[in-house]
Amino acid sequence: MTFEQLTGHEDPHPIYEQVRALGPLVRDSGMWATTSHSLSNKILRNQRFGVRYSDGTYPGGGLLPESFLETDPPDHTRLRRLAMPAFSPKKIDEYRTRVEKVAESLLDADEFDLIADFAAPLPIAVISDLLGIPDSDTAEFADYGALVAASFDSGVTPEMAHANDKVLELFERLIAERRARPGDDVISSLVAAEAEKKLTAQEVMGTLVLLLVAGFETTVNLIGNGTRALLDHPAQWALFKANPGLAPDVVEETLRWAAPVQMTSRIAHEQVGEIGKDELVNIIIGAANRDPDVYPEAHRFDVMRVQKPEHLAFSSGIHYCLGATLARMEGDVAFRALARRMPDLKQAGPVTFRDSVVIRGLKSFPVSRS
Template identity: 50%
Template sequence: MTTATGSRLGDLFLGAQLKVGRPLLKAAMKGDPYIDILLGVQDPRPQYAIIREGGPLYRSKGNALVVTSHTLGTEILRDRRLNICHTNGRAPGMQLMERIGWDGSILNLDPPDHTRIRRLAQPAFTPRKIAEYRVAVERICHELLDKAEKQGEFDLIRDYAGPLPIAVIGDMLGVPESEHERFYRHGRVIGSVIDGVKSLSMARDFRRAHSEYLKLFAELIELRRAEPADDLVSVLADAHGEGKVTEHELLALCAVLAVTGFETTTNLIGNGTLALLENPDQWQLFRDDPDLGPKVVEETMRYDSPALQATRIPHEEIELAGQRVKVDEALVVLVGAANHDPEVFRDPDRFDILREGEPDHLSFSGGIHYCIGAPLARMEGDVALRVLAERLPKLRFNGPRRRRSSPVISGLESFPLAVS
């Protein structure tokens, strides 16, 4: 079968799935709140409440064991008996990951491969490196807001929350500035697939963008082999030369760091700005004291987490919350629900940037799979929101917002604002 024919058949098969799969799933699983979440409800809080009432481990009709408890969720994410992959070595959603070339990424690996690849990327996220990046982040924030202030209105996602992390992760990886626009454009298309492939045109756009992304990184890796620089791709290219990482793992790691690097931060900045403007008392507190930036970031991650789910798989029969969990049964921690657990958070549905004496949110996961880029996302969110409050204290809504429709990501596609 030719590649073109295979791609066309893949498109036709996907089309059948899009037209038939969702209605069939909805009909077969009618009344299951977790399936409703997977199908993309705009506000999952009613479903969270139903699942929470079902006890610590809620069995979905799809046979997943769903968790809304913060305490149990923390235990699951830290439990070394639990894994990303099934016993056959394949993670949930691996078919999609294989199609996009991410099956060798740290998102879908368990130790020892996860440990080996994570160790290669870790030096890019040390406190010293994060402090170095901060200067560049502040400069980029001011440059972006210079344009917004001059125009009088802007779209927060398109003009600020999106371009900022792209520039930062691009510099970290060593993407030439001349390629940043290409890097951003294709990365956004690839990132949108996290929400699910919703049309044939989306599938085709993704296929083109993914091909261009791999080409960009392959070119960059070749360049850094010949001309090493002080960037992460140079470090990874050197590790490949020493046999510490395969070519496939190298490309997958670059792509995952790029897409997850800007997805998390873009949504953190967007969600944080929305929560602040919807709660004028909190916006005033922050404007009066921009040093509250780190607290704003943590409360945003709890209140409106960019990541909504995390799945773990047991390779042996275990007991959790008084129930036996079989080998290969999926344990799904609903991060958005756990972060609003009334058992551990006072007034959990209130956005409160002065919140103290409560446990950490689960938005960066936990245990050995704790988000490697968390220090960078926290710093970027702190700087971006702080500069926004200092530069544009009279910021206000300027038209309807459009949220992403996704069971796994909470964020905005469009967020129009006026500067005064």
């Protein structure tokens, strides 16, 4: 099995199961791979593994400026701590009213594309508020942000490189404005931290782009994957509509059953068992979340499932997703709104899938109110 086989698959799990049959830790194309929930969680939480090689170099690269997602301690700890206040429980509660209003405003059409017209605009509106993007810039910000995020699928195209430049230009302008007139937003707090020498100008930019892309990617795919799962499982959809308080359970089962991020990797900083120093381990989150040793009937979508242990959709350990609480809240609001406003929602045409190994999501999902 090579990871290229997974690209564009509607359902990668048959391939994951081929890997699982080879054992909890296997060699793949010169790298290690694991489908085991237990082993994945141990590696993600083990401080002997990191995201960089032992000499400090990073194996990736490309369009986006580096952020704390691509760093190990102590830089990771320092930068993550500076971004954390934006995701405090109090802040998330403040965002909820805004999310509910946006969700309601997006559900007026009889026929629409669930991704382009609902799942994508919703988190972009929240991220725009969080970052303090002016209303006059929000539409352009959303378009460019989506293009930058799409670089995960098919690499960097001229159009995406242009979008990246535009996003950076917007952030540079907003950073300059916040230096002159600070506000109550993430950009202002990071600019203040930069003035206190707690991070560099480049680290400010990297953090902002990470919050844009991560805030968009996880939520749009959570909403799309969850809605499709509900419509494909009519009994589960009916159960949820009759019991809207199950929205958090729909969110968790979607994250387990169709994780927006299917794969991540860690690098051993020293010899760890069979894994040599500076060898890379691909952690197949999508497979770990359906590990039959952990979840009974793991391939069944069941909103009443007991989610123990927790799925790995938000990773684990020090790189656990900073915006997990926000994404969960947005998914909760989105699913409740769909069930309330469109109880007879139906798929209205064929879906198309993201062309990605790492991201699992839909490019388009035509639906109708009835």
